[in-house]
Amino acid sequence: MTGATDLMLWQYQFRIIMLGDSTVGKSSLLKRYTEDQFLENINQTVGVDFYVHFVEVEPGIRIKLQFWDTAGQERFRSVTRSYYRNSVGGLLVFDLGNRASFQHVHEWYTEVLEKVQPHTVLFVLVGNKSDMETEERRQVSREEAEDLAAQMGVPYVEASAKSSLGVTEAFELLTRCIFQALRSGQVQIRHGWDGIKCSSPQAKEVHLSDNKMAAAQVKNCSC
Numbered sequence: 001m002t003g004a005t006d007l008m009l010w011q012y013q014f015r016i017i018m019l020g021d022s023t024v025g026k027s028s029l030l031k032r033y034t035e036d037q038f039l040e041n042i043n044q045t046v047g048v049d050f051y052v053h054f055v056e057v058e059p060g061i062r063i064k065l066q067f068w069d070t071a072g073q074e075r076f077r078s079v080t081r082s083y084y085r086n087s088v089g090g091l092l093v094f095d096l097g098n099r100a101s102f103q104h105v106h107e108w109y110t111e112v113l114e115k116v117q118p119h120t121v122l123f124v125l126v127g128n129k130s131d132m133e134t135e136e137r138r139q140v141s142r143e144e145a146e147d148l149a150a151q152m153g154v155p156y157v158e159a160s161a162k163s164s165l166g167v168t169e170a171f172e173l174l175t176r177c178i179f180q181a182l183r184s185g186q187v188q189i190r191h192g193w194d195g196i197k198c199s200s201p202q203a204k205e206v207h208l209s210d211n212k213m214a215a216a217q218v219k220n221c222s223c
């Protein structure tokens, strides 16, 4: 893709990071969302992988989503950490059938917020593998997950990379929250920061002229 074509294709670029313990399904969620595929034997992520997807948040406003798919394994943590600062959004993922992965969510959350201070990252909490749900298998109730999400002030979505249920919803909810936060001024394009990029002066004008309207909308968004 040439630079010129790229400019015509999107107005904003958002960098989004996937976080959560190993095997919770971060790469599988991304594969489902960007390629509509699911692999039973997907490779564990080594370091960080990179995915791209385009969405139109509203008519004429095209967003390039750039995803950093991090490895959940502890031994890659120093690599993973270096991606926090340039992310505007994050999907915090746990496995509904793995209680430890749920218990670690808050650690992921606080670690990121500490590292990006004084700025912030907008999150959506995702309980993945809802297709495997049976009374015996489920180790985290919807109520517990919703309580944790409320405590962190983020939305919660249950999803399955396998069945695709909730996957688009989770990614697009995060995208809309970031877009509204941008328009309201809650997050801003900053020099030397790659969390959000703007492809053209026109796009910047859209953002500025819509500030007031979006400020009203953002009140209705739980991000």
Ligand SMILES: Nc1nc2c(ncn2[C@@H]2O[C@H](COP(=O)(O)OP(=O)(O)OP(=O)(O)O)[C@@H](O)[C@H]2O)c(=O)[nH]1
Pocket: 020, 021, 022, 023, 024, 025, 026, 027, 028, 029, 039, 040, 041, 042, 043, 044, 045, 046, 070, 071, 072, 073, 128, 129, 130, 131, 132, 159, 160, 161, 162, 163
């Ligand atoms: N049943 C079911 N299995 C899933 C789902 N999502 C992922 N898996 C399986 O869970 C395993 C781990 O998935 P990954 O996507 O590699 O997990 P990850 O979070 O990226 O793991 P790391 O790269 O090590 O951090 C794989 O065998 C997937 O096929 C799901 O929604 N349902």
Ligand SMILES: [Mg+2]
Pocket: 026, 027, 028, 043, 044, 045, 069, 070, 071, 072
């Ligand atoms: Mg992975």
